[in-house]
């Protein structure tokens with residue numbers, strides 16, 4: 001009985017992979033316009049993955065960019081519009097040449 005359930009779950013995943021549905025991890029680029037940043041620390045304090053670290057100047061940098069989940073909390077809450085989050089590898093549409 002236990003094996004039957006396992007087989008069903010795995011079968012579902014394989015189907016989704018074959019259908020081309022994305023099960024792959026997405027990656028993001030997070031950049032800071034440091035001239036605009038006033039080092040308030042909001043992005044550093046509230047990043048859910050805690051990957052935004054602080055420089056000696058008090059301004060942020062990303063320590064492990066591959067761990068970013070693209071939630072855009074940092075971008076949305078920055079009071080100085082100093083953060084930009086982008087898909088690292090934007091998908092191309094099938095109709096793109």
Ligand code: SF4
Nearest residue numbers: 047068069071072074
């Ligand atoms: S997008 Fe989210 S996870 Fe990525 S650096 Fe900003 S707050 Fe952190």
Ligand code: SF4
Nearest residue numbers: 037038040041043078
């Ligand atoms: S939230 Fe904006 S202004 Fe505040 S530290 Fe982060 S980038 Fe700088």
